[in-house]
Amino acid sequence: MLNVYISCRGNFKTKLFRFSSASHRDQRRTMQQVSKGLADLKVEQTVTDPQGNPGTKNRAVTKPVSLNAATGEVMVKKSTGKSKIRKGQPEKEYQRQLEHYIGVEKGPLHTPEGWMAKNEALREVVEGPELDLTLKQDRQQLVSRCHLLYYERQYAECAAYCEKLLSRFEVLTDAKRTQKEKDELRYILKQCQSKLSQ
Amino acid sequence: MSSLKLRPKPLTHKNDPLAIIRTRQDTHGRPVTIAGPMVRYSKLPFRQVCRKYNADIVYTPMILAREFVRNSHARTADLSTNESDTPLIVQVGVNNTTDLLRFVEMVSPFCDGIGINCGCPIKEQVREGIGSALIYNPDLLCEMVSAVKDKYGNLVRLETKIRIHDNWDDTVALCRRLCDAKVDWITIHGRTRTTRSSVPVNLEAIRYIRERISDKRVPVIANGDCFSMADFNRIVEHTGVDGVMAVRGLLENPAVFAGHTKCPWGALELFWHYTVQFGGLPFRLIQHHLHCMLENMGLEKHLHRELMKIKTTAELLDWFDANFELKRKSDAGFGIAVDIPYSTKSNCSEYGMP
Numbered sequence: 114m115l116n117v118y119i120s121c122r123g124n125f126k127t128k129l130f131r132f133s134s135a136s137h138r139d140q141r142r143t144m145q146q147v148s149k150g151l152a153d154l155k156v157e158q159t160v161t162d163p164q165g166n167p168g169t170k171n172r173a174v175t176k177p178v179s180l181n182a183a184t185g186e187v188m189v190k191k192s193t194g195k196s197k198i199r200k201g202q203p204e205k206e207y208q209r210q211l212e213h214y215i216g217v218e219k220g221p222l223h224t225p226e227g228w229m230a231k232n233e234a235l236r237e238v239v240e241g242p243e244l245d246l247t248l249k250q251d252r253q254q255l256v257s258r259c260h261l262l263y264y265e266r267q268y269a270e271c272a273a274y275c276e277k278l279l280s281r282f283e284v285l286t287d288a289k290r291t292q293k294e295k296d297e298l299r300y301i302l303k304q305c306q307s308k309l310s311q
Numbered sequence: 312m313s314s315l316k317l318r319p320k321p322l323t324h325k326n327d328p329l330a331i332i333r334t335r336q337d338t339h340g341r342p343v344t345i346a347g348p349m350v351r352y353s354k355l356p357f358r359q360v361c362r363k364y365n366a367d368i369v370y371t372p373m374i375l376a377r378e379f380v381r382n383s384h385a386r387t388a389d390l391s392t393n394e395s396d397t398p399l400i401v402q403v404g405v406n407n408t409t410d411l412l413r414f415v416e417m418v419s420p421f422c423d424g425i426g427i428n429c430g431c432p433i434k435e436q437v438r439e440g441i442g443s444a445l446i447y448n449p450d451l452l453c454e455m456v457s458a459v460k461d462k463y464g465n466l467v468r469l470e471t472k473i474r475i476h477d478n479w480d481d482t483v484a485l486c487r488r489l490c491d492a493k494v495d496w497i498t499i500h501g502r503t504r505t506t507r508s509s510v511p512v513n514l515e516a517i518r519y520i521r522e523r524i525s526d527k528r529v530p531v532i533a534n535g536d537c538f539s540m541a542d543f544n545r546i547v548e549h550t551g552v553d554g555v556m557a558v559r560g561l562l563e564n565p566a567v568f569a570g571h572t573k574c575p576w577g578a579l580e581l582f583w584h585y586t587v588q589f590g591g592l593p594f595r596l597i598q599h600h601l602h603c604m605l606e607n608m609g610l611e612k613h614l615h616r617e618l619m620k621i622k623t624t625a626e627l628l629d630w631f632d633a634n635f636e637l638k639r640k641s642d643a644g645f646g647i648a649v650d651i652p653y654s655t656k657s658n659c660s661e662y663g664m665p
Contacts, residue, residue, distance in 0.1 A: 227588070
């Protein structure tokens with residue numbers, strides 16, 4: 114069962130439609146009906162700019178229409194003028210995200226000075242919950258450690274770390290995506306070796 | 312896990328942005344200085360550079376609440392912070408109360424305030440009812456502010472950054488409603504949604520609005536065209552605001568609030584230091600920051616062309632070491648040079664550069 118609500122001006126809510134099938138066709142038809150019924154809610158356009166020119170193309174302001182206040186589901190306008198529903202987030206799903214945020218992520222990424230040296234997963238390239246080499250963000254952190262060592266002119270350690278990373282990156286299946294990272298690691302390795310030999 | 316509860320970060324006189332705004336004149340003899348939010352650019356390393364040069368309060372780039380509360384990858388990409396990243400305002404792009412309340416619950420333990428972006432003119436966001444669309448939707452905006460303040464009261468500081476309307480009285484009416492909804496302070500960008508940034512900011516409009524909401528005793532911050540301390544003083548004098556937010560001016564010269572008329576070399580050294588210490592900043596972003604700062608410093612044109620051809624962070628570092636004296640934190644004189652210290656052995660080719 115899917116309920117569609119329209120919320121206008123605060124808490125006033127009108128239940129417009131109730132239907133049991135969530136098929137695409139039904140959804141599309143419902144959206145069309147909702148859009149039609151909301152013609153009077155279509156919103157102000159910018160009348161003039163400071164120079165007195167009338168509002169120009171694609172500069173209309175739109176108000177999102179709340180379809181379900183409990184989940185944050187809203188209907189917005191696309192550039193074509195068609196309506197699009199931004200799906201809500203049920204409370205249960207939010208609680209799951211919150212649990213992951215607190216329990217696994219431990220809040221936002223915490224990066225004080227010196228954090229890379231203290232992070233064992235990063236230092237030793239230990240794959241696990243903290244480090245997944247198939248994720249670009251995690252690979253970026255590893256390459257960032259290379260940048261730090263290179264910046265700090267710790268060329269011997271940097272070269273060894275580059276070699277370790279290259280061997281791990283080589284076995285990743287998506288070679289195309291990691292090509293740029295591997296190219297940079299090879300460049301750093303070459304530069305480190307050159308500086309060490311001087 | 313259900314027993315775990317997130318609580319907003321405690322606010323003291325050191326990190327409470329409202330207290331700082333209200334007391335800066337008494338404690339520092341000047342209104343508050345604020346480094347505003349820049350799409351993509353107000354990341355942790357740059358925020359820390361701004362703090363080193365007298366920015367009292369610093370913003371993150373706008374984070375979309377919808378993505379943040381639904382996606383762990385978005386969270387990792389959008390927000391990194393640490394203990395020294397304070398006072399910090401996390402700016403949020405949002406178009407409904409539910410997402411905002413959830414966002415505030417997740418973010419408030421790790422920052423000192425939250426700002427609702429009601430000024431972003433980018434059409435993709437406006438179409439979604441985010442950014443400057445909100446100043447044309449006062450019912451929703453005030454409902455969102457009330458919802459947060461009713462739930463958290465003074466435990467969470469909430470700001471709104473707005474643009475002006477074509478009719479200034481509409482902005483006055485909006486601000487009065489925001490004050491009634493208990494917003495903590497209001498930042499006013501002195502341009503309408505469709506005004507180009509090349510058009511000078513309308514200080515008269517900011518003054519007009521501030522005067523008409525002064526009875527509400529909610530601080531007002533002015534934003535727009537602050538590129539130097541001379542601009543800062545001019546804006547304060549003209550508008551009578553409680554502080555000034557600089558954004559574009561800081562991108563090219565993060566030391567504006569320290570009185571530097573041009574970006575000092577030390578700012579670049581600090582930026583490099585924080586960038587490699589914190590990690591995670593994409594190369595193109597690093598390059599753009601350095602490009603903006605060096606352009607402000609009047610870098611020789613042929614070097615600028617070389618800079619823009621570089622493709623990776625390591626090559627960029629080599630290029631700096633080849634052409635300039637880039638000090639590290641352990642080097643004497645780190646972070647204090649003002650002029651560009653061109654290297655006497657400028658020869659990029661040995662570093663494999665074009």
